Amino acid sequence: MLDDEVRQIIAATRRFVRERVVPAEAAIDDTDAIPADLRREAAEMGLFGFAVPEEYGGLGLDMSAEVRLVFELGYTTPAFRSMFGTNNGIAGHVLLEGATEEQKKAYLPPIASGEWTASFALTEENAGSDPSGLTTAARRDGDGWVISGSKRFITNAPLADVFMVFARTDPDAAGARGITAFMVERGLPGLTVGPKDHKMGQAGAWTADVHLDEVRVPASTVIGGEEGVGRGYATAMRCLAHGRVHIAALCVGLAQRLLDESVSYAASRVQGGGVIGTHQLVQGLLADSATDLYAARALVTDVAAHYDDGSDTRLGPSCAKYFASEAVGRIADRAVQIHGGAGYMRGVPVERFYRDARLFRIYEGTSQIQQIVIARELLRNAGVR
Incomplete structure (x- = not known):
């Protein structure tokens, strides 16, 4: 159950998205940039730290509240x-x-306030879903x-003030072992961000390569301190589990917008x-999209509840991200079909949303990676190691 304060946050976000951001969509797509006033207002609303606990300056939403907020952001x-x-x-x-x-x-306080923009720097040219190639x-x-080293496709890198950089600290460790996370500030000698x-889509959301050439950082930047050395990849996987539920909720929000656009067009276009x-064939497309949307929303809501109580922080998030990202792709395809030429x-x-939606099946682990995670978790629960 959501308390009154959380309901107010969600309602305010809904109004802001529909009254301020939706009218700016075409300009964002044309200029490949978010207007400064929208960024400022989002920070004032606390959106840079909605998932950060209140004690560190955020709104402190749990996952059940977060997904409902993200339903609105995804619109x-x-x-x-x-x-x-990424914050x-x-x-x-x-x-x-x-x-x-x-x-x-x-x-965390400067991240929650929007003073800092943070980036997650794990992916490399030969190390994405599989960390064994991390160099x-x-x-x-x-x-x-x-x-x-170098990182690829790093979200918000051109804007980032801090980078959570994953680097191999034990060259003799195999696979994901021996990887450590560092907090690296922009401006350090040797750190550069590419163009x-x-x-394909998601104009206004910037990604770029990040290059680190003998970047010197103090020991205090090791995430987790001395005990965090070699534990970076385990930390990354826990972060990705949260991120998968978040992305699934984002897909639900976009699916709702696509269905609304489809219904509006089908109800007004004369032929x-x-x-x-x-x-009836158009009705069939609408019905399939509505069913996908309802199923995705119910799945994400259920997975969020289990994430909050700690009963499932692995299988459910992958199922939700896999289904919702595939579903929004289907709904986007049907929306274009309903609109015809x-x-x-x-x-x-x-x-625009057809191009935007395609990325959701890739980041936070591709659909194929989610299939592997789901199957392995099922088999592990059955005693197969």
């Missing part, structure tokens, strides 16, 4: 949510999951560490003497 361009998504999600959760109390008190390395040097990537919504034209929302 508009994904770039808006992406602006503060609440995979980057901020590196601190929540792995940092010492001293680190949390130092780093970014950190070596001890006196009372600190020196990090060298913005040119993507053959009547609106196309009276045609108009749905293929730039400037029509469903055309």
Whole structure:
């Protein structure tokens, strides 16, 4: 059950998204940027820290409340949510999951307020879903560490003030072992960010490569302190479990928008003497999309409740992310089909959302990775190791 304060936060976000962000979608797509006033207002509303506990300056939403908020954020361009998504999600959760109390008190308040934008720097050219290929390395040097390597497709990298960098600290450890997380501030000698990537969709959500050439950081930047050395990948996996539920909720929000656009068009577009919504084949497309949406929303809501009580923080998140991201892809495809030729034209929302939705089946683990996680977890529960 949501208390009155959380309901008010969700209602305010809904109004802001529909009254302020939706009208700006075309401009965001054209300029590949979020207007400064929207960023400022989002920070004032606490959206940069909705998943950060109140003691560190955030709103302190649990997962059940978070997914309902994200349903509203997902109703508009994904770039808006992406602006503060890493602060609440995979980057901020590196601190929540792995940092010492001293680190949390130092780093989380500026992240929650929007003073800092944080990035999650794990992916490399040959290390994405499989960490065994991770080559970014950190070596001890006196009372600190020196990090060298490159990261790819890092969300918010062009804007980031801090990077949660994953580097191999034990060159002899196999696979995911021997990986450590570091909090690396922008501006350090040797750290550079490449040009913005040119993507298929999600204009306004910036990604770029991050290069670290002998970047020296103090020992205090090791997430978790000395005990955190070699535990970075385990921290990353816990962050991704949270992120998968979050992305699934985002897919539900976008699915709702796509269905609304489809119904509106089907109810107004005239062909053959009547609106196309009276045609049974169009009705079939609408019905399939509505069913996908209802199923995804129910799944995400249920998974969030189990995540909150600790009974399932692995299987459910992967199921939710897998189903919801595939479902929104189907709904986007049907939305373009219902719009016909108009749905293929730039400037029509469903055309833009069709491109935007494609990424959801890739990040926070591809659909194929989710299948592997789901199957292995089922078999592990059955005693297969």
